[in-house]
Amino acid sequence: MTDHMLMATADAFAELGRIRFHETTFDDVLARVADLARRTIPGATAVSVTLVGPGGGHTATSTGELALVLDQWQYENGHGPCLAAAAANITVPATDLAADHRWPEWARHAVDAGGRSSVSVGVPVYESVAGALNLYSTEPHAFDVDAVVLAEIFAGYVAMAMANGRLYRDGADVRRHMRDSMDGRATIEQAKGIIMADRRCTPVEASAVLAKMSQYSGSPIAAVAAALVSETAEARSSGPTDRMADPAPRQEPG
8 A cells, every 4th residue: 555545644533533432342443443554554564453361362353464474473472572562561663574683583484474564552451451553564664753653543542442431341341352362262273283284384374374264255263263173073073075175275386
């Protein structure tokens, strides 16, 4: 997305201001914030929101495969900019991932996936749950000072959604969301294991396959994973079948 195609900042903030928290689900609010951030902030290729609780981190919403893959590798290995931002409630920029030495393995995987720079803004959420708004770009040095300020403003809307009393009365919805996300994460790990066994690939490559399946079908990764696990269980009980006829077929060598 080039700069002349970006949504005007005033229009984005006007749309955010029209959100009625008591009439909108938490997931919908996060999705709207992430989408508006991607459409507004110069340099943003993909945007995601990370939530981190007792069960670990997960991506609550994202606008593209790049964010899903780069987020997931951090959760699996326990380090990276979005986790650092969430843990300390700070802004963590990474201007050139090819030269970043703070998380060398993550940076290498990020560059391999097409990421070249990022900004993660910590969001204080609720009790033992923290979060971060993450911006990823396929270009190095994509986010200038103004872009970082905008990211921090959008992160404030994530915090507003989390703190809204009507949406999170007594923290019940937060606990439900984290419980559901932990269940979903376990299913995702099962699905990745199936893909790894079938394709003889690495965990990162399996995450990328799931992300592509999610993008192709328009369904959340957790739903895609659950369908794959269920299909595999049925196949094992009924005999051989074409279980992995998915939208991301393996490439033949050569």
